[in-house]
């Protein structure tokens with residue numbers, strides 16, 4: 758499946774930046790739930806949504822946290838998204854009052870599948886690309902479609918040669 762722009766740019770996110778951006782997401786969601794502004798539960802889309810969901814649930818004091826596992830990428834190549842593990846449907850119901858959290862939306866195909874399971878849920882991502890933006894109710898930062906976002910859990914610090922070389 759490659760009707761996609763190549764990823765010409767890289768957007769590298771540190772742990773610190775992710776923490777700040779996930780907190781900013783939580784603050785945007787604060788008071789916007791259907792039950793006196795409160796949200797009933799958080800559902801993280803694993804694996805990438807787990808760190809942001811932990812931060813959001815901590816900021817908003819939400820104790821009911823579940824996961825839905827969707828796999829669609831093998832590094833940068835996309836295939837048909839599949840649900841590998843569902844959340845507790847007794848907890849999430851039709852999604853009313855539930856916050857679905859993911860690290861990013863790219864084509865929107867993952868969220869399309871998840872929304873079909875919980876149509877009334879509110880979908881929040883930290884980062885969004887234009888193609889999938891319509892699938893998200895709240896996000897923090899938009900990046901262009903030809904950007905690949907690198908998360909801290911996928912990176913390591915390493916030596917870089919000086920710009921002018923060495924003697």
Ligand SMILES: O=P(O)(O)OC[C@H]1O[C@H](OP(=O)(O)OP(=O)(O)O)[C@H](O)[C@@H]1O
Pocket residue numbers: 802803804805806827828829830831838859860861862863864865866867868889
């Ligand atoms: O909008 P889409 O084009 O569907 O892509 C977005 C999804 O892709 C990544 O997950 P991935 O499938 O790579 O799994 P992971 O979260 O386990 O890394 C990312 O975490 C989103 O969940």
Ligand SMILES: Nc1nc2[nH]cnc2c(=O)[nH]1
Pocket residue numbers: 830861862863904905906907908
């Ligand atoms: N890490 C990462 N995973 C993705 N899955 C779909 N798009 C992206 C992206 O830009 N970065």
Ligand SMILES: [Mg+2]
Pocket residue numbers: 802803804805806827859
């Ligand atoms: Mg993911």
